[in-house]
């Protein structure tokens with residue numbers, strides 16, 4: 096095919112997962128409840144009434160899962176540590192729980208796969224009073240980061256503090272779609288600041304432990320005006336972009352929160368919670384910016400529906416369909432926006448700081464209905480990944496310092512508020528939890544081995 100692209104040698108190829116979505120073993124070996132264990136008990140919180148209690152039982156099947164990764168030929172695996180598995184409520188290490196990650200790391204290294212550890216992928220200890228609205232939670236996170244680094248840092252080079260603080264803050268405390276299910280825009284902003292503070296304290300702890308590669312993963316949703324000739328649409332797009340994207344990238348790279356977001360937030364802005372020195376902590380140098388990308392949005396000024404980001408500042412905004420193809424999540428497929436985003440992040444943030452970009456999540460949910468000889472024929476997922484990889488390559492060719500790509504996800508898993516109803520894996524799981532690689536797994540293995548797509 097003429098439009099095939101060849102990635103440079105040394106480009107990092109990986110797959111990604113997170114603890115609560117795959118591990119199961121929720122009450123084993125001293126693990127205590129997280130806010131997600133509690134949230135799943137709430138009637139109506141999870142679309143199919145499920146939870147991560149068993150998930151795909153990765154806790155017991157991690158060797159098999161690492162073997163699957165080895166079959167894919169990936170050079171790296173991004174996973175998260177469950178805080179309540181690794182550390183006890185009194186703040187001491189839970190040896191049985193931490194040992195799971197130690198064994199996982201050894202298994203990965205034994206297969207030549209680099210472990211990329213994310214410390215926080217949403218499963219906050221339930222016992223931390225106030226959750227992310229409490230400043231103290233950020234300090235507890237710093238301690239947890241230090242302990243985990245002490246246990247695994249001899250073998251793990253790359254550390255990510257947080258995954259997608261926008262989701263933790265705005266879905267967790269704004270719209271209430273995620274744990275802990277709060278619906279209070281002021282709390283969402285407070286949580287956002289404490290999450291960023293936790294990131295800063297995490298970086299500090301990891302650096303003092305000697306970690307060599309430290310970063311943060313943010314989710315970015317490019318936002319455009321539905322009608323660029325309408326000043327009100329342009330204004331709404333700016334506001335939503337401020338909360339969805341700049342609110343998190345600006346403090347890390349520029350050492351300040353975006354002024355327009357502060358102005359828009361008005362009395363909701365948590366001015367009293369932002370103490371002297373916080374932004375210095377938050378803007379400590381990092382080595383890598385993790386970019387999660389799934390979709391973009393066209394927005395218009397509207398009477399009703401308020402986006403989670405807009406809960407806080409944008410007033411009324413609605414998402415307008417652009418007639419693009421959609422995944423099973425209903426998300427519009429827009430690889431051009433992915434390329435433009437990577438260019439923007441390199442230009443506005445990472446490039447000037449000499450920080451590399453790595454795509455830490457990209458992938459798609461589809462219905463997976465076509466099965467031949469027991470193999471899911473997920474051509475739609477293959478197309479999605481192919482087009483996004485080509486978009487990523489276009490960014491690279493335009494000078495973006497893009498170092499790797501992690502596909503979300505290795506395996507079908509607990510998709511948060513959607514339970515098991517949305518499948519993102521390139522490996523499926525049957526009713527006995529047997530692993531079933533899909534057509535996309537075979538395809539991705541070829542991409543990885545040739546570096547070409």
Ligand code: FCB
Pocket residue numbers: 113116258259262314387456503510511519
């Ligand atoms: C991201 C999350 C990840 C997964 C994908 C589909 O927002 O980080 O856990 O749910 O979306």
